[in-house]
Amino acid sequence: MCVVGATVGKLNLSIDCAIGRSVAAVRPRIGLNTKYLYFILMPFTLRLRSGSRGSAQGVIGKAELSAIKIRVPSGSEQSHIVAKVDELMVLCDRLEEQQQDRRKLQNALRQSTLQALASAESPHELQESWQRLQTHFGRLFSEPGDVRDFKGLVLDLAVNGRLLPPSSAPALAADLIDQIARARVAWADVAEEQEKKEAVAMLKKLRTQHATVPNAALPDHWCWASLLQVSQAVVDCHNKTAPYVEEGIHLVRTTDIRDGRMDLTNTRKISEETYAYWARRMPPKAGDIFFTREAPMGEAAIVPDGQRVCLGQRSMLIRLFPELFSNRYLLYVIQSPSFQSRMIEAAIGMTVKHLRVGGVEDLMIPVPPRDEQNQIVQIVDRLFELCDHHAEGIGRSLRVAANLAGATVAALTGIAVGADEEPPLKAPQTELIAPLRLGTLPDVKDQAPLATLLARHQGEMSARDLWQRFGGEIDAFYVQLKTEVEHGWIEDPSYELGPNAPKGPRTYPDGVLVAKMKIKQEA
Incomplete structure (x- = not known):
């Protein structure tokens, strides 16, 4: 029996082995069927894991284990009980196996359906694949995590121009890149002090940059460009640990950026003096993008309005010309699986993959005209709303099923068991x-x-x-x-x-x- 930690209360029949840490051995005395004891201990461990017996500390002591009271019928009745439980367990195992097989088939069907959608070569094929996905949506997605795959596909289709209706006279993305280049030169002409240095550094880097264009096809009026080419500035953080204070300005670390969002609820704080030094190259402002290049790599989020934030270690600031390039569109590009794959290929490191500053600047972006960027953001937002709504419905269904199962167990055994509950660990002083x-x-x-x-x-x-x-x-x-x-x-x-x-x-x-x-x- 596991007696310490997150697995406290789990038990199994032993083989010829030694006892490891956090494990206790229970040996039945003569006349007590070993398997009967194993089964009879299960209700106790269920109570322990559901928090009804001293599991607040995630530990069970020898005294508590020794004090367990069990009912001991005659030897023949023990054998009959064990036989009946074994018979029912076979049915449970068969049901679990069928559920696993069904899940494997569902995963395969979902992947093939999504792959057909991703590889559609004509508007007609794309329409057929969408129709097939819509018809079987409920069968393809049965857990909230399944929807993540669909979101990834939506992003890839969107940032490759496959969710937009054809346009008779589209603007050219190459003209947009030229506009950004002219805006960057104009910025360098009027910038002063540190900002002037950053502008000049950007122009110098662009003159010597040699980025590799991906082979993936884009609409004819789109183009590929590096992250450096689409940005006003790309600035690395001050790569040292800042001194913290109780109250002050948010220091956004890599752990504060997840799934396209910047979580400011548990950030470390820095003083005005520290901020002035740590953000001296380019103080962040609303609309900037923070990008993590290590631990973890490839997370990004937009700086929200009305918040003063500072770059933490292993992250970079991306500033765009907002009238020329959408930060929401760029965020969706960064989150897309195709971009993440290119990023992983560009990463270095044997144990922990990470990006160099130059590696981030060289990452390639599919560039549509500005008005199409806005259309893509609107389409993705709407599809993500539908995905989230469906995921919430799946979550509710699973909770209802778990509550029903728990109520059934409670009615049959008198044991209240929560769904997938783990006993809380003891908090440190x-x-x-x-x-x-x-x-x-x-x-x-x-x-x-x-x-x-x-x-x-x-x-x-x-x-x-x-x-x-x-x-x-x-x-x-x-x-x-x-x-x-x-x-x-x-x-x-x-x-x-x-x-x-x-x-x-x-x-x-x-x-x-x-x-x-x-x-x-x-x-």
């Missing part, structure tokens, strides 16, 4: 604020579960997220963290927080090193 980053990639044989998790998640994660994925007690997490930092598998997250930061090492209970890290002490 002190919390490590510093982000954790992958150091030297450990060998397969090394006992480095935390570094392994970081490697799977772009090489960086907040301490809280890493602890929750680790699944163990907070004390065990910090012990393991110290070990992996000492081996160099995880970078030492120590850093100075400013003139008032503590200079000496701090310790977590049991002597775990938390040197120079910002500590949030709960009341």
Whole structure:
């Protein structure tokens, strides 16, 4: 039985093996059927996992385990019970297998339908594929996550001009690129001080840039252009950790940008003095795009109105001429699977893929005329609204089904079980604020579960997220963290927080090193 962490309460019949950490072994005394004991313990573990028995800390102690009371019928009745449960379990396994087979068929059908839509070569084929998708939409999408594939297809079709009606006399995208180039020269003529330096640097980079044009076909009046060519300026961040303050200006880190949105609810804050230095090259303004080039790579979001924000590490600022190029259209391009594929090909790094500044500037963008950019944004917005509405309906249906199943189990057994509930982990009294980053990639044989998790998640994660994925007690997490930092598998997250930061090492209970890290002490 697992007795610690996110898997607390899970149990299985043992084989010839040793007991690992966070696991307890229960051996029945003579006369008690092992499989009967296994089955009879299940209701207890279900209560534990649903939070009705001491699972708030995500741990079950030996005393609690020893105190479990079970009903023990005669040996023959135990055998009959085990036989009946085995018989019913076979039916459950068969049902689960049928559901899995159905899911595989559904995934294959959805992928083939979407592929047919993506590869349509004529308006007639495109119309037929759309009709087929619309007719079978309910059969193709049965989970909220399924809709993500469809959104990706919508973006690819949109940014390749395949969702727009044909135009008799379209404007030329090449003329738009010329307009942007002239606007950039005019900006350089009137800019002053630091802005002048950025404008001149942009012109110099463009004169020497040699970007590779993709082979993908575009409408005849569209063209390919680099991110540098469509922008007024592309500016890298100040790649150092800023000193934080309690209240101040939002420092937008890569973890604050997800799925095209900038989340300002949990940002770190910096002072006016820090902002003046960190944003000295180009203070962000509403409408700018923040683009992450590492940890994770390829996320983007638009700076909202009425907010003062600053670029965090591993991110870049993209400023457009808004009257010439739509930031919403560019955001959709960045989110499209085709752009993400080109970006991954351009990335470097053996363990954690990332983009150089020049690699970001060279990324290629499909460029339509300005009015078509607006049309594309409107079409995508409308289709995404329909997708979100359908995803919400799927979510409601799944919740109804889960509630019905839970009510049925409760009626039959008296055990209230939530759908997919995991027992909450014990919150630490002190919390490590510093982000954790992958150091030297450990060998397969090394006992480095935390570094392994970081490697799977772009090489960086907040301490809280890493602890929750680790699944163990907070004390065990910090012990393991110290070990992996000492081996160099995880970078030492120590850093100075400013003139008032503590200079000496701090310790977590049991002597775990938390040197120079910002500590949030709960009341």
